[in-house]
């Protein structure tokens with residue numbers, strides 16, 4: 001059964017909705033067995049399982065498919081199937097409930113191993129499951145490992161895969177790939193140590209490092225906006241661009257992730273990966289082709305052109321914050337230090353803002369402002385390219401502000417692109433005011449973008465690495481933020497908490513830039 005709203009609008013005599021022109025259904029993935037390490041955890045039930053189920057509903061999973069849960073919680077196969085059904089019921093959107101024949105046949109492909117990640121025998125059992133799946137479901141020897149566990153156990157799991165002969169070199173029948181959730185390391189040293197372990201077992205072309213922002217449709221559209229049009233690229237440089245602002249703000253707090261977040265903070269959790277990846281897509285040169293490595297080469301070059309700040313410059317190019325109590329959507333919420341598993345005097349930042357420069361021909365002198373934080377006024381991710389002011393004023397009354405042009409790439413919750421320009425206000429006087437040309441995916445294509453995890457899971461099953469991060473770029477991203485991490489960890493911020501939940505963030509961010517776009 002195909003979700004009608006996602007079906008391509010083609011076929012003889014069928015009325016084609018012009019908004020849907022060009023929308024095709026996705027290519028079916030390769031047959032495979034996918035194992036989720038950490039299948040009893042939060043990520044699996046909220047994101048991964050609903051995404052797999054959606055792929056099944058959309059007809060993107062092949063008939064040769066099987067899913068293995070591998071986690072500590074004790075389940076029989078049948079209990080795991082019941083658990084999956086409940087979670088899909090709870091977390092999949094309306095209209096995609098697990099029921100009927102489709103669910104029954106899907107449930108048959110689910111199995112479970114109650115496992116200790118340190119027990120070699122459990123990994124040997126996994127090998128047997130793969131072999132049985134190949135015979136029973138025709139999964140063709142193809143194996144996908146998905147590490148959806150806390151990062152502390154990544155190295156141990158990868159080492160066990162090697163010891164159980166589950167590495168790609170020991171699979172003569174099909175492919176073997178590994179998907180690694182973020183964070184890839186907790187700092188530069190641990191990321192390098194993890195990479196050492198990974199590369200002993202997998203080649204780089206077998207490794208799919210997830211940054212789910214790259215799977216968001218408007219993020220994929222950044223390259224299309226730039227390279228499938230002629231009008232933007234000529235002005236996409238230091239001659240016309242005044243500054244770039246990248247924001248990823250959230251109104252949620254840390255939820256029940258206190259123990260993770262205490263050791264992470266906004267810089268590690270969002271800037272090192274999601275926000276820097278957005279920066280790379282905005283700033284990169286046109287790739288020589290749309291091939292995964294051609295694109296990733298260009299992203300790598302952007303990071304190579306960003307010099308990590310000197311320790312003594314961190315104070316002037318970075319600002320941090322931590323939320324105190326406040327009001328979100330009319331309800332009182334506690335401050336960060338009052339959240340479960342957070343130290344009463346915690347120095348962890350829940351807000352980070354940076355000013356970066358890209359030292360290359362295109363961007364010399366253009367500041368890139370990045371910010372991300374929890375418990376801000378609202379959830380919004382966007383990129384704002386502000387162009388230079390007009391060189392000479394001809395229009396407008398003296399009291400009119402003539403704002404610079406601005407291109408806003410809206411990632412969420414709105415998805416689209418808006419262009420701000422100045423227009424004459426109708427009437428006898430020559431008043432000038434800003435107006436917007438506004439494109440939204442929903443109205444433009446009559447189509448809701450599938451969640452990022454659907455796209456990313458399908459790509460990993462198809463062997464397309466374009467939307468996954470390559471080690472060389474991950475390493476540089478850590479190098480870029482390391483001096484800021486060092487300074488922030490070694491100096492206590494006595495002003496914390498320095499912004500109220502539900503606000504625009506700390507005043508310290510205004511020292512970097514007075515005109516942050518209002519959240």
Ligand code: BG6
Nearest residue numbers: 182212248250269270274381412
């Ligand atoms: C995750 C972070 O990577 O991204 C979370 O660990 C954050 O802290 C989340 O809430 C935000 O993702 P999205 O897709 O809701 O913007």
